[in-house]
Amino acid sequence: MTYEIIKVAKETLEELIDLRIGDDDLKNMCLIEIEMLLQENGRSLTDFKSMPMANTEDMPTFKKKIIVDELNYNKDKREKTHADMLLMIADEQRCVHDKIMESVDFDDDGFFFIYGYSGTGKIFIWKTLSVAVRSKGLIVLNVASSGISTLLLPGGRTVHSTLTVPVEINEASSLKMEKDSPRQTWCMLQIDQSMHDIISKNDPLYEFRPFGGMTVVLSGDFRHILSVVRKGTRQDIVDASINSSKIWTYCNVLRLTVNMRLGASSGPAEKEETDNFGKWIPSIGEDNDENGEMNVEIPEDLLISDTTNPLMSLIDFVYPDLNDNIGDPLFFPRKGNTRTNA
Numbered sequence: 001m002t003y004e005i006i007k008v009a010k011e012t013l014e015e016l017i018d019l020r021i022g023d024d025d026l027k028n029m030c031l032i033e034i035e036m037l038l039q040e041n042g043r044s045l046t047d048f049k050s051m052p053m054a055n056t057e058d059m060p061t062f063k064k065k066i067i068v069d070e071l072n073y074n075k076d077k078r079e080k081t082h083a084d085m086l087l088m089i090a091d092e093q094r095c096v097h098d099k100i101m102e103s104v105d106f107d108d109d110g111f112f113f114i115y116g117y118s119g120t121g122k123i124f125i126w127k128t129l130s131v132a133v134r135s136k137g138l139i140v141l142n143v144a145s146s147g148i149s150t151l152l153l154p155g156g157r158t159v160h161s162t163l164t165v166p167v168e169i170n171e172a173s174s175l176k177m178e179k180d181s182p183r184q185t186w187c188m189l190q191i192d193q194s195m196h197d198i199i200s201k202n203d204p205l206y207e208f209r210p211f212g213g214m215t216v217v218l219s220g221d222f223r224h225i226l227s228v229v230r231k232g233t234r235q236d237i238v239d240a241s242i243n244s245s246k247i248w249t250y251c252n253v254l255r256l257t258v259n260m261r262l263g264a265s266s267g268p269a270e271k272e273e274t275d276n277f278g279k280w281i282p283s284i285g286e287d288n289d290e291n292g293e294m295n296v297e298i299p300e301d302l303l304i305s306d307t308t309n310p311l312m313s314l315i316d317f318v319y320p321d322l323n324d325n326i327g328d329p330l331f332f333p334r335k336g337n338t339r340t341n342a
């Protein structure tokens, strides 16, 4: 870390070729860096009694750091990346991108939900939107509910550290929350309410605009397993979904239907197979009966036909020639697939 700090300082102060930083200053700079990293994850050096404290006199506050980081992006570089990404973007992704950017450009209360099943390019759109907004010198806060999901987003952070959402969310977290609102939607209601309160301080007209007039974009797939509500009834679980909350009434749902992952990975030989698979996935959940249930027919090639040792058969399918490759350090990362939901 000290090496990195000296390198960054030298790059920043290009004219000081022989830059020397005293040991005490270097130690303090390291501690400030550690403190910043901890704060991004909702912790602080004060949580670790054996650690020395940083002299934080010159330390920017975490809130300021987010803004400084956001405004530090190189606009020209982002503009170029954005132009390159627009050359790749698919037609329906382009419609979603343009609609959201229109809201950013005209500042017109956009609250969007990008709804698409896995592989339809939701993250690709996030990345394109992020460079588009940053190329204009504007701020975009990419947040996800879990630390691992933030890795997929450019400059991503956890929602609780960025928006200072209390980790334990309950009825007491905000005076204005409705008592019966399901826990999972409280965060969004709270953010909506807080943005109203903050932004309407300068201009009362913003009080009635969703999220105080900010463009807010969510994404996900409603076919995923629903949120867990401890000891909740079926109704509680349905209510916990964002589309049961009152803010959903002003949400603009943008749908993605083309599986970009299959298109990106298959050659002409597998085209028919991937096309069929691409059609089968979204068909699940389309024809539910009045109880919300349906029979799903699993294609033959996805079934494990070995009834004697199905587990070994699955392992052989996912990791063919496992014994021959056991010494290859890249074998498992190549075959592994970590799923996350942003």
Ligand SMILES: Nc1ncnc2c1ncn2[C@@H]1O[C@H](COP(=O)(O)OP(=O)(O)OP(=O)(O)O)[C@@H](O)[C@H]1O
Residues within 6 Å of the ligand: 088, 089, 090, 093, 116, 117, 118, 119, 120, 121, 122, 123, 124, 125, 260, 261, 262, 264, 340
């Ligand atoms: N326009 C595009 N051109 C080329 N590749 C694309 C495009 N859009 C998406 N992809 C590729 O398709 C794959 C799936 O995209 P992405 O991860 O954005 O989908 P997703 O909907 O976020 O998936 P998941 O819900 O599983 O996270 C990725 O490898 C991505 O790079």
